[in-house]
Amino acid sequence: MIKTLKEKKYNLIFGVIIGFVLAQIILAEGYAILVSRQQEIAFMSTDLMKSFNNPLKILSGIIFIFTVILFNTKKFIKFNLDRIGSYLILVVLVSITVAFEVTFIVFLVGIKMFPNWQYYMENNYFISINIFYIICFIGVSVFLITFILLVNIKVRYIKYLTKEVQVIKNEGFGKTIDVRGGDELSELCKSINNMSLELGKKIENEKNIENNKNELITNISHDLKTPLTSIIGYLELLNSNGINENDKEKYISIAYKKSLRLKELVNELFEYTKLSGSDIKLVKDKVNISTLLNQAVGESIINFSEKNIEVFLNNPYSEIFCEADSTQILRVFENLIKNAEKYSNSDSVFKVTVAVNNKNVLISLSNKCKEIMEKDLENIFEKFYRNDKSRSEEGSGLGLPIAKRIIELHNGRLWAEKTGDNVKFNIQLQSIA
Known part of the structure; x- marks a missing residue:
């Protein structure tokens, strides 16, 4: 027309x-x-x-x-x-x-x-x-x-x-041309501008991917090198002469723990790579996330008690149903709890609270930890990011990014905030009847 x-x-x-x-x-x-x-x-x-x-x-x-x-x-x-x-x-x-x-x-x-x-x-x-x-x-x-x-x-x-x-x-692409008039030449100009902007974005994205790849290789090399070096060192000791049985068992135990740590790092890297792909598919079903949360918190009590950390769970709901992948949601809870185990101060309280408003489910996990800056909270979900710049703490730096990615795949939100001396992680999901 x-x-x-x-x-x-x-x-x-x-x-x-x-x-x-x-x-x-x-x-x-x-x-x-x-x-x-x-x-x-x-x-x-x-x-x-x-x-x-x-x-x-x-x-x-x-x-x-x-x-x-x-x-x-x-x-x-x-x-x-x-x-x-x-x-x-x-x-x-x-x-x-x-x-x-x-x-x-x-x-x-x-x-x-x-x-x-x-x-x-x-x-x-x-x-x-x-x-x-x-x-x-x-x-x-x-x-x-x-x-x-x-x-x-x-x-x-x-x-x-x-x-x-x-x-x-x-x-370089990303520059634009002034559009004059309303004829085919102006349409050609608009097409050139669109092409320039799109190619500029793609080139910038390629640069970011390349930088991320280099960062990934650097961090993986560092994280894998530490346990691998320890394993090689203890195996060399075991291969030498003059080691008594007690020391041999001790070295074998340490090498075994380091190998488990190495396996954990590889698994987390594989999991993050899989979740970052565009073809990831979750197996969603009607899941009672209240039960999953109680299970994850209950299994962590022993680990917290070793550092004299009291676990406080405030979950008045026996049933909160969401359409979710139960395995992945449980992994989110475990990653956040492990993060609290690792960075909580001794003789403190780890608190978990649950609130439901209409169909919005809010799960908050807070713990008292070493001093953390606001700028660190902004980067805390970046892959391989650690508040410990020296990287002396064990960990891949992928636990929180994995948790955030899983929540995003469930159309939810995961964010961190500082309340006094405590750091609080908030999970927001949509419940179903």
Whole structure:
């Protein structure tokens, strides 16, 4: 519908322009004939001139109306007059009109300046042929000058586009070009801008991926190197002579624990990589997350008691059902609890509270820990991030990012906040009936 209206608009414009040009030509030719006849018949009266004048105007009006109607018939509307094509046609028509009008004015001025022009034309072939050439030269020159001036408007914009595309090529994607007008060139400019912005984003994303990959390799190398070096060291001790049985058992036990630690690091890395993929699929079902939370907290009490940390669970709900992957949600609880075990101060309290408001489930886990800055809270869910810059604490730095990613896959939220000396992790999920 919109396309049809645009086509009709262009056809109406061209019909009016061409009709006007044809009407002007008819009037000009008619007046030229009348002037010529008046000079031949010196006694032609003014009334007779007026009697010819009115039919000329009527004829030119009929031609104008007929041309407009003709250009708006179905056959003409079917022609694909795009905006550049329309502009070029308009340029040609305007150039022809200007050339014709200028030539006609020059002709009339010549007649006024040389009243006996007809005598010279009839009696001197050389003068007549040169006058014809001069008139043609003037008409063609005016046409070409007008055409070049009007077309040069678009040519300058094309040169500008070419220059700006070269700038984008040299300086990098992400730059944009000024859009001028509303024709196909402006649409091309918009397409170039969109391409530049999209490629700029992709290149920036590729750089981030490359940086993340390098960071990943660096951190993995560091985290895997520590337990691996310990295992190799203890195995070398076991391979040496003069070790008593007690030391041998001790070294074997330590090497075994280090190998378990190495396995844990590899598993967490694999889990994070899998969760970061775009093709991850969760096995969701109707899950009682209240039971999962009670289970995870209950299993951690012994570990907390070793550091004289009291566990306080405030969960008044026996049933809170969510559509979730039970294995992954349990992993979230375990990761957050392990984080509290690792960083909680001795002789403190680990508190877990549950609140339900309409269908919003809020689970909060808070613990007192070493001093942590607000800026550290902003980065705490970044992979491999640790508040311990020296990386002396054991851990992959992937537990919290894994937990956050799992919650996001469940369309929930996980965030951290500082309340006094405590750090609180909040999980928000949607419950179902």
